[in-house]
Amino acid sequence: MGELINTSAIEGHLSGLHNLSPRKLFPLFPGLTRPLVNYKPDPIWLRDTKLLPKALQKHRHNARVFAEKELRPLALKMDAAEHLPAGEINPELMQLLIKAGKQGFLSDMLPRPLGSVPVVSYSNSIAYYQAIKVEEFARVCGGTMLLLNAHNLGIAPILLSGDVSAIRRFVLPAFLESKLGNPHLFAFAITEPSAGSDVEDGVGASLYQPRVIAKKVPGGWVLNGRKCFISGGDIAKSIIVFSALEVDGKREGMESWTPFLVKKTMKGLRVERTELKMGMRASGAAELSFEDVFVPDNHVIGGLRKGWAINRAVLNHSRIPVAAMGVGLAQGAVDAATEFVCKTTLVGKPLIHYQEIQLMIAQMNAETSAIRFMNWKQAEAYAPRQAAASMCKFHATDRAVKVCEMAMDLLGNHGVLHDNNVEKCFRDARLTQIFEGTNQINRLSVIEDMQEEFLQKMSK
Amino acid sequence: MNEKMMGSEVASCVLSDDERLLIGSEIERFALGSIAPLVERPECVLSQQKLNELSEQAHEIGLLSLEDVSGAGLWEQGAAAPLLTVRLLTSVAKVNAGVALHFHQYALARFLLDALALPIEKAEQTAISLTGYYGLGGSALPRYLLSLGEEAGDIDFLRCWLDGDNSTPFVFTASATWETLLHPSIDSDGDLVFSLYSRQDLVIDEMSDSHGFDELSTFCCQGFDGVKPINVSSLTHQLTKGIYSLALQYNALAYMAIALGAVQHAYKIASDYSAIREQGGVVINRHAAVQLLLGEQRSSIDSVRISLEHLSSSRLSLETLSTVFSIRSISHRKLCDAANAAMQSCGGIGYMQDTGLEKVVRDCNALRVTDGTPMELSLFIAEWERLHG
Numbered sequence: 045m046g047e048l049i050n051t052s053a054i055e056g057h058l059s060g061l062h063n064l065s066p067r068k069l070f071p072l073f074p075g076l077t078r079p080l081v082n083y084k085p086d087p088i089w090l091r092d093t094k095l096l097p098k099a100l101q102k103h104r105h106n107a108r109v110f111a112e113k114e115l116r117p118l119a120l121k122m123d124a125a126e127h128l129p130a131g132e133i134n135p136e137l138m139q140l141l142i143k144a145g146k147q148g149f150l151s152d153m154l155p156r157p158l159g160s161v162p163v164v165s166y167s168n169s170i171a172y173y174q175a176i177k178v179e180e181f182a183r184v185c186g187g188t189m190l191l192l193n194a195h196n197l198g199i200a201p202i203l204l205s206g207d208v209s210a211i212r213r214f215v216l217p218a219f220l221e222s223k224l225g226n227p228h229l230f231a232f233a234i235t236e237p238s239a240g241s242d243v244e245d246g247v248g249a250s251l252y253q254p255r256v257i258a259k260k261v262p263g264g265w266v267l268n269g270r271k272c273f274i275s276g277g278d279i280a281k282s283i284i285v286f287s288a289l290e291v292d293g294k295r296e297g298m299e300s301w302t303p304f305l306v307k308k309t310m311k312g313l314r315v316e317r318t319e320l321k322m323g324m325r326a327s328g329a330a331e332l333s334f335e336d337v338f339v340p341d342n343h344v345i346g347g348l349r350k351g352w353a354i355n356r357a358v359l360n361h362s363r364i365p366v367a368a369m370g371v372g373l374a375q376g377a378v379d380a381a382t383e384f385v386c387k388t389t390l391v392g393k394p395l396i397h398y399q400e401i402q403l404m405i406a407q408m409n410a411e412t413s414a415i416r417f418m419n420w421k422q423a424e425a426y427a428p429r430q431a432a433a434s435m436c437k438f439h440a441t442d443r444a445v446k447v448c449e450m451a452m453d454l455l456g457n458h459g460v461l462h463d464n465n466v467e468k469c470f471r472d473a474r475l476t477q478i479f480e481g482t483n484q485i486n487r488l489s490v491i492e493d494m495q496e497e498f499l500q501k502m503s504k
Numbered sequence: 505m506n507e508k509m510m511g512s513e514v515a516s517c518v519l520s521d522d523e524r525l526l527i528g529s530e531i532e533r534f535a536l537g538s539i540a541p542l543v544e545r546p547e548c549v550l551s552q553q554k555l556n557e558l559s560e561q562a563h564e565i566g567l568l569s570l571e572d573v574s575g576a577g578l579w580e581q582g583a584a585a586p587l588l589t590v591r592l593l594t595s596v597a598k599v600n601a602g603v604a605l606h607f608h609q610y611a612l613a614r615f616l617l618d619a620l621a622l623p624i625e626k627a628e629q630t631a632i633s634l635t636g637y638y639g640l641g642g643s644a645l646p647r648y649l650l651s652l653g654e655e656a657g658d659i660d661f662l663r664c665w666l667d668g669d670n671s672t673p674f675v676f677t678a679s680a681t682w683e684t685l686l687h688p689s690i691d692s693d694g695d696l697v698f699s700l701y702s703r704q705d706l707v708i709d710e711m712s713d714s715h716g717f718d719e720l721s722t723f724c725c726q727g728f729d730g731v732k733p734i735n736v737s738s739l740t741h742q743l744t745k746g747i748y749s750l751a752l753q754y755n756a757l758a759y760m761a762i763a764l765g766a767v768q769h770a771y772k773i774a775s776d777y778s779a780i781r782e783q784g785g786v787v788i789n790r791h792a793a794v795q796l797l798l799g800e801q802r803s804s805i806d807s808v809r810i811s812l813e814h815l816s817s818s819r820l821s822l823e824t825l826s827t828v829f830s831i832r833s834i835s836h837r838k839l840c841d842a843a844n845a846a847m848q849s850c851g852g853i854g855y856m857q858d859t860g861l862e863k864v865v866r867d868c869n870a871l872r873v874t875d876g877t878p879m880e881l882s883l884f885i886a887e888w889e890r891l892h893g
Contacts, residue, residue, distance in 0.1 A: 124713045240851045241783045251785035273852045320547050322855050322862035329856075388672050390638050391664040400879060449840070452715075452869060453877040456638055457675040460722060460870050462713035470715075470869065474847070474862075475855055482851050484793035 055397035107180035119185035145222030182372025186472025187326030194275035198230025205346025231280035254288035277330035301351030312337035323471030370444030377451035431493035546860035578611030597765025602719030631678035636665030668727025699733035716870030770846035
């Protein structure tokens with residue numbers, strides 16, 4: 045990386061070749077202590093990557109290459125594209141899904157040969173593996189990132205249910221289809237028009253009367269009701285629908301919640317609309333209606349009345365990748381702002397030479413780095429704690445939005461331009477504070493998970 | 505509001521409180537009766553034709569003064585009484601921030617053309633670019649405006665800032681159909697002048713999908729160096745500086761007033777929604793998590809409104825510029841946070857275009873970063889105060 049050193053310097057700083065520069069002085073330390081001083085001007089991305097477990101270093105590299113090659117050319121275009129009727133997908137996005145499927149990005153929740161994760165990488169937690177990829181994708185485009193990754197949220201309940209039969213019957217064939225160039229997406233349907241936070245919070249759930257009901261009939265269940273804001277629900281071939289039960293005319297509450305795998309082709313399932321969103325526009329948020337949809341018994345995932353537990357387990361795993369979305373979008377804003385201040389001159393001098401610009405760039409890097417390492421550290425756990433996952437989710441996404449605001453401030457009048465990308469980063473990042481439990485609900489999840497500690501202190 | 509009240513008979517007098525109230529309620533009726541029905545679906549962008557029709561109606565009721573008539577329209581009461589304009593812009597922005605910005609831009613163009621003795625009949629078609637292509641003139645602008653502590657290179661810096669450097673475009677927002685652009689520059693004697701450029705003589709790109717103000721358009725102008733203006737102001741340097749300082753203050757007050765109105769609109773949506781939406785068996789405005797968000801919105805609205813009313817009740821002059829920038833620097837941050845809190849109060853639906861909240865967030869962001877970000881305003885204020893010792 046020696047080529048990064050040159051005789052010029054950013055204003056207010058010594059050149060790397062100056063006699064007082066650590067770049068010049070540190071290599072002169074004795075061999076005994078030279079390993080304790082770092083003087084290589086590696087880009088921060090490389091430095092961070094080297095801190096990852098070996099298997100994830102390569103994964104991070106691959107994710108960046110794919111994102112730059114396949115997501116970057118579509119990012120601004122798809123963000124500004126016409127909103128298509130529910131159920132339709134832009135042909136260029138379909139091509140992206142095909143490429144992602146062939147390269148294993150739609151089957152990376154299981155190790156090879158079942159899925160596409162190198163066995164050596166599977167020694168790390170799946171949340172960690174996903175977080176690395178999601179961060180790189182989100183850095184380039186929140187919308188196409190969500191298009192590719194909401195799918196894993198639909199896979200997660202099947203995997204976490206431990207229902208081997210369901211994995212064999214539903215997941216493995218879908219992975220194979222995707223690898224062969226016929227993308228088979230899953231979606232995760234918990235939110236109802238009358239319940240957003242209630243399906244993500246214990247007390248809310250205990251008081252909520254679900255509106256999607258599965259009524260027992262011979263050989264299966266008949267589903268009725270509506271789900272809303274379902275990411276990727278418009279184009280998914282398989283949807284995991286969480287429903288309360290009605291058996292022998294008795295309607296049960298949230299404790300009866302059961303995940304059903306509903307195929308797109310099942311009669312009575314309709315995509316009513318996809319929302320006009322502020323950002324992440326390449327991915328649809330669908331409202332789904334179920335009108336007497338017959339679902340056979342063997343499409344119950346994980347057993348009857350296991351839905352609430354599976355839902356909570358899924359959220360503990362998925363909130364780490366959502367935090368990674370925040371990290372990636374913040375990094376995207378930092379990168380766009382950095383590009384702008386290095387390329388734009390004010391009265392003949394690149395903006396980066398101005399001290400106020402340097403201060404903001406440093407702050408944005410620090411904020412992004414802080415949430416990245418918070419998330420990576422917590423992602424190491426194979427069984428993410430609720431408090432840890434929620435803390436990562438709300439803190440990373442809150443800080444990410446602030447970083448995006450700083451990037452817009454840095455660009456000033458130019459910050460409003462779509463082409464400069466920072467305003468898109470803001471719009472995309474803004475969703476991460478809301479979905480997967482609002483950041484308010486996630487704060488309360490932290491307390492729920494820590495309550496024994498508090499109770500113990502109160503009892504003393 | 506009749507023509508007599510808005511017409512030339514009151515041109516130079518300061519209105520009484522009762523008259524202000526009367527005008528205020530008239531404008532509120534206009535906003536709710538004429539603008540609101542056209543923008544009731546926030547996901548549908550107001551057309552240029554409808555925007556023009558609203559401008560015509562605004563002329564008819566005197567909110568925007570006619571070219572040859574002075575009255576009590578926006579910025580017509582002058583530096584002695586900007587309060588009325590601030591209130592009127594807030595009223596309109598409560599319904600639609602883009603329409604409010606459009607009205608402000610017309611009124612500011614009219615004020616500037618009139619004050620600079622340039623052809624006022626161009627006001628309707630005149631866009632304004634008040635600042636340079638990036639930032640707020642660094643520390644050179646306060647020195648120049650105050651004629652204090654000027655340093656070698658200041659004039660060259662400001663000239664380049666205002667003319668462009670042939671690499672970075674000027675970005676400004678205006679109605680799509682503008683024909684002339686009013687822009688300040690530094691002449692060969694180092695004096696401040698305003699020039700009126702024909703659109704045809706400039707290299708202009710209309711940018712699509714900009715962050716805020718869907719009703720208007722965002723333009724990139726490649727610069728003014730070497731472009732021959734169709735008109736140049738010929739007032740004295742001191743007079744022109746005074747007018748420029750006033751224009752900067754009018755602009756800052758308008759941006760705050762519009763953001764305030766937009767956030768009041770967002771707060772209404774958020775508080776109405778949280779009064780009916782249930783979570784955990786109770787309406788969400790009974791949960792501390794939502795109360796904190798609503799409280800933040802209310803506090804921001806009240807603190808900005810009171811600051812703005814106080815600020816715009818005083819006579820503006822060159823000396824008040826730093827104070828106006830100080831309040832703006834804080835206000836936009838607060839209002840952007842409040843707009844975000846309104847969106848957060850509504851959860852998922854707050855993110856959807858048809859609720860209208862995401863538009864408020866975008867419009868407030870656009871106002872925060874345009875013609876002086878909080879950081880740029882802070883740097884300006886610091887240098888200004890340093891010069892004052």
